[in-house]
Amino acid sequence: MSTYHPLSEAQAIEYARHIPQLFQPGSDLTSQEIGDGNLNLVFRISEGATGKSIILKQALPYAKVVGESWPLTLDRARIESEALIIEEGLVPDLVPHVYAYDADLALTVMEDLSDHVIMRRGLIEGNQYPLFAEHIGRFMANTLFFTSDLGKNQQEKKIQQGRFINPELCKITEDLIFDDPYRDAETNNIDAAIRDAAEQLWGDSELHFEVAILRNKFLTSAQALLHGDLHTGSIFIKPDSTKVIDPEFAYYGPMGFDIGAVLANLLLNFAAQEGWSKDDASRSAYRAYLTQTVKDVWTHFEENFRALWNEHGVDRVFAAPGYQDYFLLNLLRDTVGFTGAKMVRRVVGLAHVADIDKIEDAAARERAQRLALTIGTAAIRANRQVTSIDELIAIATRAAERGFVL
Amino acid sequence: MSTYHPLSEAQAIEYARHIPQLFQPGSDLTSQEIGDGNLNLVFRISEGATGKSIILKQALPYAKVVGESWPLTLDRARIESEALIIEEGLVPDLVPHVYAYDADLALTVMEDLSDHVIMRRGLIEGNQYPLFAEHIGRFMANTLFFTSDLGKNQQEKKIQQGRFINPELCKITEDLIFDDPYRDAETNNIDAAIRDAAEQLWGDSELHFEVAILRNKFLTSAQALLHGDLHTGSIFIKPDSTKVIDPEFAYYGPMGFDIGAVLANLLLNFAAQEGWSKDDASRSAYRAYLTQTVKDVWTHFEENFRALWNEHGVDRVFAAPGYQDYFLLNLLRDTVGFTGAKMVRRVVGLAHVADIDKIEDAAARERAQRLALTIGTAAIRANRQVTSIDELIAIATRAAERGFVL
Numbered sequence: 001m002s003t004y005h006p007l008s009e010a011q012a013i014e015y016a017r018h019i020p021q022l023f024q025p026g027s028d029l030t031s032q033e034i035g036d037g038n039l040n041l042v043f044r045i046s047e048g049a050t051g052k053s054i055i056l057k058q059a060l061p062y063a064k065v066v067g068e069s070w071p072l073t074l075d076r077a078r079i080e081s082e083a084l085i086i087e088e089g090l091v092p093d094l095v096p097h098v099y100a101y102d103a104d105l106a107l108t109v110m111e112d113l114s115d116h117v118i119m120r121r122g123l124i125e126g127n128q129y130p131l132f133a134e135h136i137g138r139f140m141a142n143t144l145f146f147t148s149d150l151g152k153n154q155q156e157k158k159i160q161q162g163r164f165i166n167p168e169l170c171k172i173t174e175d176l177i178f179d180d181p182y183r184d185a186e187t188n189n190i191d192a193a194i195r196d197a198a199e200q201l202w203g204d205s206e207l208h209f210e211v212a213i214l215r216n217k218f219l220t221s222a223q224a225l226l227h228g229d230l231h232t233g234s235i236f237i238k239p240d241s242t243k244v245i246d247p248e249f250a251y252y253g254p255m256g257f258d259i260g261a262v263l264a265n266l267l268l269n270f271a272a273q274e275g276w277s278k279d280d281a282s283r284s285a286y287r288a289y290l291t292q293t294v295k296d297v298w299t300h301f302e303e304n305f306r307a308l309w310n311e312h313g314v315d316r317v318f319a320a321p322g323y324q325d326y327f328l329l330n331l332l333r334d335t336v337g338f339t340g341a342k343m344v345r346r347v348v349g350l351a352h353v354a355d356i357d358k359i360e361d362a363a364a365r366e367r368a369q370r371l372a373l374t375i376g377t378a379a380i381r382a383n384r385q386v387t388s389i390d391e392l393i394a395i396a397t398r399a400a401e402r403g404f405v406l
Numbered sequence: 407m408s409t410y411h412p413l414s415e416a417q418a419i420e421y422a423r424h425i426p427q428l429f430q431p432g433s434d435l436t437s438q439e440i441g442d443g444n445l446n447l448v449f450r451i452s453e454g455a456t457g458k459s460i461i462l463k464q465a466l467p468y469a470k471v472v473g474e475s476w477p478l479t480l481d482r483a484r485i486e487s488e489a490l491i492i493e494e495g496l497v498p499d500l501v502p503h504v505y506a507y508d509a510d511l512a513l514t515v516m517e518d519l520s521d522h523v524i525m526r527r528g529l530i531e532g533n534q535y536p537l538f539a540e541h542i543g544r545f546m547a548n549t550l551f552f553t554s555d556l557g558k559n560q561q562e563k564k565i566q567q568g569r570f571i572n573p574e575l576c577k578i579t580e581d582l583i584f585d586d587p588y589r590d591a592e593t594n595n596i597d598a599a600i601r602d603a604a605e606q607l608w609g610d611s612e613l614h615f616e617v618a619i620l621r622n623k624f625l626t627s628a629q630a631l632l633h634g635d636l637h638t639g640s641i642f643i644k645p646d647s648t649k650v651i652d653p654e655f656a657y658y659g660p661m662g663f664d665i666g667a668v669l670a671n672l673l674l675n676f677a678a679q680e681g682w683s684k685d686d687a688s689r690s691a692y693r694a695y696l697t698q699t700v701k702d703v704w705t706h707f708e709e710n711f712r713a714l715w716n717e718h719g720v721d722r723v724f725a726a727p728g729y730q731d732y733f734l735l736n737l738l739r740d741t742v743g744f745t746g747a748k749m750v751r752r753v754v755g756l757a758h759v760a761d762i763d764k765i766e767d768a769a770a771r772e773r774a775q776r777l778a779l780t781i782g783t784a785a786i787r788a789n790r791q792v793t794s795i796d797e798l799i800a801i802a803t804r805a806a807e808r809g810f811v812l
Contacts, residue, residue: 149625154580155573165568167561174560179723208726215723216733219555222628317585317621320614327622 004074004105009033012043012056019100019109022054023047038063039072044112053114054099059106073168076248077106082163083247086225090142094135095244113243116236123232123269124276124355126286133293135242136262137300144255145308147225150318161222166251173249177345178215182208187350193366197373198348210380214337222252230261256334262297263335264342266290267396268353271372275359287400291393298389302328329387336386340379347372374399410480410511415439418449418462425506425515428460429453444469445478450518459520460505465512479574482654483512488569489653492631496548500541501650519649522642529638529675530682530761532692539699541648542668543706550661551714553631556724567628572657579655583751584621588614593756599772603779604754616786620743627660636667662737666744668703672696673745673802674752674759677778681765693806697799704795708734735793742792746785753778780805
């Protein structure tokens with residue numbers, strides 16, 4: 001089994017059988033390939049007698065979304081596994097447990113979270129998750145703080161950074177988020193109905209200037225070990241539990257990129273309520289839930305992050321009066337900028353979100369797309385001036401109330 | 407010879423003899439250990455018959471400056487050798503040629519530059535180097551541009567960054583430049599005469615705030631492969647030639663740190679003219695030469711850097727209107743901040759500069775120290791607001807004319 005090959009379901013069962021202390025010897029195991037993803041095989045292996053199950057996730061050497069023509073390093077399985085283990089050390093209740101990692105097969109064996117749902121689906125169904133903001137705020141505060149120069153030995157941080165050089169997956173982000181949406185790129189996926197709005201983006205040099213600044217931060221600002229792809233499709237959730245999965249894009253980057261990913265996906269769903277809400281009242285109510293969640297995510301993040309800094313800060317110099325406030329203000333600004341960039345790419349870039357794309361009514365889908373673009377571009381434009389998370393919420397609320405410009 | 411041990415002069419000769427195509431077989435070679443440094447052995451091996459000579463530089467596993475108690479990685483020899491080779495590929499006339507690198511012995515064999523002098527000494531002697539600004543501006547523009555996301559394939563840049571994780575030597579900088587001078591640290595080296603000025607630094611929380619921002623940039627801003635220690639003691643010079651040596655501190659960091667190192671050491675010599683100039687007229691004249699050089703270094707750097715960007719920029723997004731100006735303005739600001747930090751550490755930190763310390767007259771030495779501190783702290787305070795290199799020059803000139811506040 002030591003040479004890489006994509007596993008069949010039968011092989012996945014055989015593999016799982018040999019992991020120590022997991023299943024009963026000789027027990028009846030079944031496997032199901034449940035991956036909907038573009039990059040991996042995902043097997044759920046279940047033991048009939050006990051009901052016990054695990055997930056076996058194997059990286060594919062190419063991206064399925066564009067066929068086998070886009071080869072991808074299998075090293076991302078190592079990155080995912082190591083990132084999960086680091087995260088588990090910091091916030092054990094908020095990630096799946098890793099049972100084993102096999103470098104040769106690019107394979108991670110981890111806790112099955114089938115009792116959770118993918119959060120994107122939960123939001124599309126109109127569910128509310130009152131613990132989510134606390135959970136994800138704590139997840140981000142702990143993972144970002146304790147892998148940064150604020151909370152980790154600074155020499156060990158550099159060595160860890162060297163283990164999370166992730167050129168290929170970073171390039172996907174660099175292209176699909178920080179380049180293609182702002183030009184007529186072949187990879188773009190643009191509904192004919194909003195072609196005019198996309199063309200406006202391509203000609204907007206003020207926007208391009210802000211995107212260049214954000215792109216540069218993504219390329220050079222090695223603040224902390226990011227999840228790197230923290231959208232609502234990377235979050236398993238149920239009312240009392242939140243689990244962050246899939247950190248294969250992990251690398252040392254700007255903290256605001258992770259926070260912005262969470263907020264962007266909440267606001268994409270906010271825009272998508274053009275299609276999902278039954279009436280104006282329920283739309284207003286669900287949007288109020290989402291904007292309150294945006295605020296709570298930031299607030300929980302900030303409170304946790306400041307508390308960690310005050311209690312576990314490793315750097316004497318960073319205790320200079322005013323520096324923590326300065327740092328958090330800049331982080332908020334980065335967050336708003338990345339929120340905007342993450343929204344725009346989900347409307348005109350290669351990979352969309354189900355929140356919007358699954359809206360059947362074409363007019364409502366178009367409204368949702370234009371609203372998402374309006375919020376996203378306004379966030380990008382505002383990012384270096386904002387002083388409060390309320391300003392991001394105001395951008396969204398105003399755009400929904402007054403109509404959208406794109 | 408494959409296990410590490412510090413070479414004797416006789417062993418250095420034997421080693422040099424076996425490098426292919428360098429010396430005549432059986433020829434008469436002599437060796438001299440000429441290192442004045444803290445971290446390395448430096449042998450000059452000469453061939454009597456031909457006059458041909460080379461330098462054999464071997465890293466020591468500790469820093470001599472504080473005895474053997476400060477162990478240092480031998481991997482820095484690899485970093486130095488690889489950085490020199492990268493630099494030679496970009497600006498072949500501005501670095502010594504590398505003949506060989508031996509990983510086991512942590513040893514680099516390179517071109518002998520004995521016909522040059524160390525620039526710090528040249529400045530102390532009152533020499534002028536009219537080609538220096540063009541040379542060093544071109545050196546920095548090329549090495550910084552072509553190793554950055556502006557001028558290098560961005561995935562290859564990340565991989566190269568992984569080869570230049572340099573935790574131990576970065577820590578020296580983090581401690582000695584961005585921490586110790588701003589507190590009563592044991593490592594500090596403070597003349598009793600300026601104790602009051604040092605104590606002012608320790609209590610100045612506005613200054614500490616700015617230093618925290620600069621420290622954070624040094625820790626997280628992976629813009630380009632820096633030389634990392636680009637003071638006038640790392641530059642060999644003669645009227646028609648400039649050679650940059652000793653890049654063992656090389657790592658991916660903020661570009662302004664290298665440029666600031668050059669400007670700081672020019673301005674340290676500017677301050678040191680309190681002791682070296684024979685009279686007011688010669689002092690004014692030499693200071694005018696130094697400030698003109700500060701301006702020319704920046705100007706040559708900027709012109710070269712912009713030209714490279716316009717001709718060889720690899721990133722479409724960074725061509726956004728206004729972004730190049732924005733980038734250069736921020737780089738100027740970083741440069742001014744790092745200039746200040748580099749000046750302060752050379753007065754109150756562990757490692758001083760001969761420009762000031764070799765002044766025999768105690769009163770003149772004290773004036774030079776206070777002037778350097780005045781310029782350095784003013785540059786740190788001004789860094790995030792400056793819009794022109796002239797403002798840095800004005801800080802220095804005003805401080806020299808109106809007396810100093812520290």
